[in-house]
Amino acid sequence: MKISDANHAFITGGASGIGLGIADALSERGIAVTIADINSDNLDSALGARAGRFHALRLDTRDRDGWAKARAEAEGRFGPVDILVNNAGIAPDGLELADMPPESFDRVIAINLTGVFNGISAFGQSFREAGRGHIVNTASMSGMVMDGPGIGSYGPSKAGVVAISEVLRMEMEPYGVGVSVLCPSYVATNLMANTISAGGSLRDPSVSLLAAEMKPPEVGELVVRGIEANRLYIYTHLARLEAVEARFAGIMADGRAQAED
Amino acid sequence: MRISEFRHAFVTGGASGFGLAIANAMAGHGVRVTLADVDEEALAAVQAERGELFRTSVLDVRDREGWREARARAEVDFGPVDLLFNNAGIGPDGSELADMSPESFDRMIAINLTGVLNGVSTFAASLRDAGRGHIASTSSMSGMAADNAGLGSYGPAKFGVVAMMEVLRREMEPFGVGVSVFCPGTTATNLIASTRRFGSDRFPEEASLLDLPVKPEQLAPAILRGIEENRLYIFTHTERRAAVEERFAGIMAGFDAA
Numbered sequence: 464m465k466i467s468d469a470n471h472a473f474i475t476g477g478a479s480g481i482g483l484g485i486a487d488a489l490s491e492r493g494i495a496v497t498i499a500d501i502n503s504d505n506l507d508s509a510l511g512a513r514a515g516r517f518h519a520l521r522l523d524t525r526d527r528d529g530w531a532k533a534r535a536e537a538e539g540r541f542g543p544v545d546i547l548v549n550n551a552g553i554a555p556d557g558l559e560l561a562d563m564p565p566e567s568f569d570r571v572i573a574i575n576l577t578g579v580f581n582g583i584s585a586f587g588q589s590f591r592e593a594g595r596g597h598i599v600n601t602a603s604m605s606g607m608v609m610d611g612p613g614i615g616s617y618g619p620s621k622a623g624v625v626a627i628s629e630v631l632r633m634e635m636e637p638y639g640v641g642v643s644v645l646c647p648s649y650v651a652t653n654l655m656a657n658t659i660s661a662g663g664s665l666r667d668p669s670v671s672l673l674a675a676e677m678k679p680p681e682v683g684e685l686v687v688r689g690i691e692a693n694r695l696y697i698y699t700h701l702a703r704l705e706a707v708e709a710r711f712a713g714i715m716a717d718g719r720a721q722a723e724d
Numbered sequence: 725m726r727i728s729e730f731r732h733a734f735v736t737g738g739a740s741g742f743g744l745a746i747a748n749a750m751a752g753h754g755v756r757v758t759l760a761d762v763d764e765e766a767l768a769a770v771q772a773e774r775g776e777l778f779r780t781s782v783l784d785v786r787d788r789e790g791w792r793e794a795r796a797r798a799e800v801d802f803g804p805v806d807l808l809f810n811n812a813g814i815g816p817d818g819s820e821l822a823d824m825s826p827e828s829f830d831r832m833i834a835i836n837l838t839g840v841l842n843g844v845s846t847f848a849a850s851l852r853d854a855g856r857g858h859i860a861s862t863s864s865m866s867g868m869a870a871d872n873a874g875l876g877s878y879g880p881a882k883f884g885v886v887a888m889m890e891v892l893r894r895e896m897e898p899f900g901v902g903v904s905v906f907c908p909g910t911t912a913t914n915l916i917a918s919t920r921r922f923g924s925d926r927f928p929e930e931a932s933l934l935d936l937p938v939k940p941e942q943l944a945p946a947i948l949r950g951i952e953e954n955r956l957y958i959f960t961h962t963e964r965r966a967a968v969e970e971r972f973a974g975i976m977a978g979f980d981a982a
Contacts, residue, residue: 527826559895560841560888561848565788568841572833576880580821580829587822607975609890618891619837619884626883627821629971630876634820696978704979710890711972714868717957718965721946 464545464597464641466492466691471541473497473534475524475582476551478505480652481601481645484679485548488687490516495541499524499533501551501661524551524578530585543593546690549582549624550601550645553658555617557666567664568616574661575620579627587631590640597641597690600628604648604703608710613666632695641693643686648700649675650682725858725902727753727948732802734758734795736785736843737812739766741913742862742906742947745940746809749948751777758798758805760785761812762921785812785839791846804850806857807951810843810885811906813862815919816878818926829877831922836881840888848892851901858902858951859892861885865909865964869971893956902954906947909961912936 472489476482477498486496490513499522500506506519518540522533538544552575556567579600590596605614606621628644635642651673658665682699689697733750737743738759747757751774760783761767767780779801781794799805813836817828840861851857863885866872870879886905893903912934916927943960950958959965 560844560892561852561895563841563845565838565841565845568845569838572838572884576884577829577833580824580877580880581826583821584824584826587820591822606887609887610894615888615891615895616841618887622883622887623833623837623880626870626879627876630870630873630879631821633871634822634873634876692981694978694981696975698979701979704976707979708976711975714957715965715969715972717955718959718962718968721950721955721959722962722965 464595464690464693466494466687469494469545469597471495471497471537471544472546472548473499473537473544473586474548474550475499475522475578476601477548478502478509478519479657480654481647481650481679481682482548482550483509484681484683485550485599485686486517486683487680488683489546492687494546497537497541497544502657505657524581525573527581527584530581534585543589544586545590545593545596546599547582547586547590547596548599548601549579550599551578552601553661553663554654554665555611555614556664557613558615559613560615563615570663571616571620575617576623576627579624583627583631591635591638594639597643597693598631598635599643599645599686599690600624601645601647602628604646604700607646608703608706610706629695641690643689643694643697645686645689645697646699647677647682648703650677650679650699651675652679725856725952725954727755727952730755730807730858732756732758732798732805733807733809734760734798734805734847735809735811736760736783736839737862737918739763739770739780741915742908742911742940742943743809743811744770745944746811746947747778748941749944750807755807756802758802760794763918785842786834788842788845791842795846804854805847806851806854808843808847808851808859810840810859810861812839814922814924815915816875817924818874819876820873821876824876828924832877832881835922836878837884840885844888844892848896852896852899855900858904858954859896860904860906860951860958861889862906862908863889865907865961865967867905867907869964869967871967871971890956902951904950904955904958906950906958908943909964910936911938911940911943913940
């Protein structure tokens with residue numbers, strides 16, 4: 464979709480980090496933006512100077528009634544949403560699967576995967592009926608290659624976001640609705656602090672991503688370009704290409720070996 | 725690990741289809757097997773027919789307390805489990821994502837993805853302590869390429885199982901515990917009846933996969949070989965290779981375009 468044709472973007476996890484980077488990039492192009500976030504403090508500080516062009520509302524993406532209310536509130540202010548960015552998510556708890564409390568697994572899946580589904584549920588039919596719009600889901604490079612430590616819940620949640628995006632794209636394509644999945648690696652965000660404030664847990668709470676080289680405004684620009692080109696996969700870290708290739712090569716090699724058995 | 729070296733296999737979704745085929749093949753190598761399933765009737769029928777190598781256990785893989793109890797009962801009879809096969813699962817509801825009931829999405833994730841985590845939670849720490857054993861989980865070719873509409877919950881669940889087994893493999897490897905993920909294509913199982921049991925109304929009463937030409941018994945030897953060779957990915961439907969290759973090519977093209 465041409466960005467200049469879009470009117471209103473709804474962005475979860477929009478009060479900071481990658482979500483806010485995307486919000487700013489879209490706002491600079493004249494699009495009204497609703498930032499939805501679980502963290503009220505972050506919403507307040509993000510809104511500050513952006514108040515005229517932004518609407519801020521609190522949303523826990525696990526809360527299905529909350530989604531319906533948030534949508535009504537956002538559309539009451541800026542009209543129908545035509546860009547949905549399901550970006551809210553929490554970090555891995557860093558534990559090995561054998562030691563992971565099931566509740567921690569449940570929380571990561573509920574926020575990172577089912578939270579995306581809830582956004583699709585809230586907006587998918589309207590986009591389809593309108594015959595236009597774009598949905599961006601934030602996965603991760605960990606949705607493509609599971610080579611990080613302690614990602615036994617995070618990896619499945621992000622691989623799930625990749626899968627849901629691929630299926631959604633097939634389902635929405637005939638109706639003129641675009642779908643992309645953003646697969647970043649480390650970006651300078653407060654993901655770790657936000658994970659704690661959203662009720663998540665971290666093995667090492669002293670870890671911070673804020674020094675990462677890739678900054679949210681840059682990711683925002685890449686997402687704008689990805690929407691315009693209706694790219695299925697939006698990457699931010701090309702250095703991770705080899706790891707993905709290696710995983711795929713491993714999969715195909717096992718397939719070949721067994722075809723010969 | 726050679727199949728005959730296993731002492732006790734715990735197989736979910738074990739009363740029919742892949743689970744039962746795997747169990748029978750394991751028993752053929754002298755391995756004792758606990759079949760866990762939600763289908764009490766099917767379990768009773770299997771127990772009546774099979775010999776001393778089998779025990780059965782009614783288990784809904786979503787029930788964490790049930791997992792603990794099932795494990796305790798199983799190990800009283802047959803000793804420590806050294807092969808866990810997380811095989812239980814239901815089929816897609818066929819709805820497009822925009823129309824899918826949230827309850828249906830939740831049910832799929834709870835059974836097909838979190839059900840696997842529950843098995844890992846129940847057994848992995850003990851296998852790690854023992855320094856031997858194997859964990860295998862049934863994903864699907866839809867865990868490699870979700871290339872059809874209507875797979876909006878099934879695809880994510882099965883992608884998730886692949887991802888979990890990849891992580892688990894790296895975590896368990898230093899301790900001598902093997903990990904595999906089985907990715908079958910469509911096979912003659914009663915997946916549709918199992919899906920209906922959990923409340924999906926997508927399929928008409930008479931719908932069934934059981935007449936399909938590929939039977940689970942035919943695939944069991946390849947699955948056992950995959951475990952024996954500690955293969956990460958166990959594939960049985962080579963005709964699906966092109967679809968996987970196509971998906972991977974599309975992903976790499978995304979890198980090229982960036």
